[in-house]
Amino acid sequence: MIQLIINEWKKVFSRKSNVIIMIFIVGLAALFSFMPLIFSDEQTGDITTNSDDWQSEVSQYVAQLEVESEEIASSNDELTFDESLTVSMNQSEIQRLRYHLVEGIEPPAANNFYTNLVDASSLNALIGIFVTIIASAMVSKEFSMGTIKLLLIRTQSRTKILTSKYITTILLAFFYYGLLYLSTAIFSLVSTDINPTSEYVFMTMSGNYDHSSFISYFSGLVASNLFYLVIIATIAFTLSTLTRNTSLSLGTTLGAIFLGAGITNFLASKTEYAKYLITANWSMEKYLPGRIVSIEGLSLPFSVSVNIVYLVIFLGLSYYFFNEKDVL
């Protein structure tokens, strides 16, 4: 079996698309990490953190912001756009820093390591697209090249061959994700300030602040991202096995990725059965603390169960058709 996976892995890595994807991932991670440095407007709300006496420093800074806001409010009758923007930004900054003061968590720099890592997960949808490109070619390419015949006249069973292909697809999805995070982390070490504490403070969807340990928050994020990639990869892989057509499975899966959320929300407004759709459940980031679940009746255990049921159905179809259908 390991030999078969090595074979599949070698095939993927001799393809040009794979090289382009890897360059893309590293490039995007670099862009993502260095962008804030290029576009940051002279250190807004930046406090030189000094771990000995950060509390008084932050208090001072908060007072300074309050004074500034009051001055603007009292000096003019009508505020210019810039002024009102400053006031509202000061307001949210004051709110954030007060939360830090109340909870006793030292605030990180504006451009900090944790935030960068958490924000990089927004690139996961892109990884999903890359995984789709590879997964949708996994089985169908063998048919279009005609090499499937040479694979199936070996003493290896069809089930084993399909399993090696599926494992390779999943490993590759994890590899791309790992590459994204490894390069983001390396670039961020250079481009961002390391956080002073292990606590991660975030704004909730209702506008308040909350905090949790960064490790547990980040683990939840990674787990939901990886689960999402497994689902995307499995859908593309199944379509590739069933249709034996790379473009068809690629197009269908990408369509589901792009239109899935919209269609789900539309259907959710019409019927409560929309919550059983895979597109309503495949992204589980919504169960992270501070985020909102927009569709009624969804919960983490529910989504996990629905996703697993879908995975089992997809793989069942894959194996059934790969084993039963004639190879012409």
Next chain:
Amino acid sequence: MTTTIAINNVGKTLNKKKVIKDLSLDVNAGEVLGLLGPNGAGKTTLIRMIVGLIEITEGQISVCGHDVEKEHQDALENIGAIVENPEMYPFFTGQQNLDYFRRMHKGVSKEKVAELVDFVSLSDRINDKVKDYSLGMKQRLGIAQALMNDPKVLILDEPTNGLDPAGMRELRRYIRMLAKEKNVTVIVSSHLLSEIELMCDRIAVIKQGELIAVENVKEETKERYHFKLSDPEKAKTLLQTHFDIKSQLTDDYLVMDLPKTIPDVSGIVKLFVENDIAIYSVEPKEHSLEDRFMHLTAG
């Protein structure tokens, strides 16, 4: 002689159309069997069933005593094959392709692969990408791939496609050697008799999914002569009485097959001359097997 491939009353229905009808055939160890038939006759379909790529609708096929459907792995352990075209991974080099297939078999050494490369004379180009290979080179790489597991049964679908005359001779020599020295059963398919006639012991003719004849190559290459004579009726009786040869009159010619018992045609010419029959022409007609093939598959 032991039977290595037993095809019993096999039928195949594809898209509600019967493409193979009640076909039975046994092939022995060390025998080279040619599958001959026009394009679309069902040769490749039959081969696909033997290697288990497609389901057998009716009947049963066993290879070295293993049912190809029920004991798929055991049967395939004994088979090496090229089905249809020798499609390899174009982005791999020849060597990478062979290494790839080596990993799919148990206990095939790197030395064995090097031996095979040498054997199919690809040593010079083995590190080039397959997409730069000619059809003949791909064919040879395909043969190397098929021999990887030292099969008892070698199945080559249209192996002469894309081979030049030298390559064809090489292939012929090689197939004969495998059959004779290693006792390998070889099935080669072709739509051209001339290309496989010289390498086969027997030729099975398939037409529209049916086995219509199995010809023994060695015996069937009889020499046929066309005589143009002054008195063909008399000559016909003479042949019957003196040599026990049955002949026919077609158009102006007297047509006869020279039996193996008579070394050449001179004795017959002498007989005619002695009986005052004027001989205008004697034409040897070779490839009687080909005539038969054309006759069998025509219409």
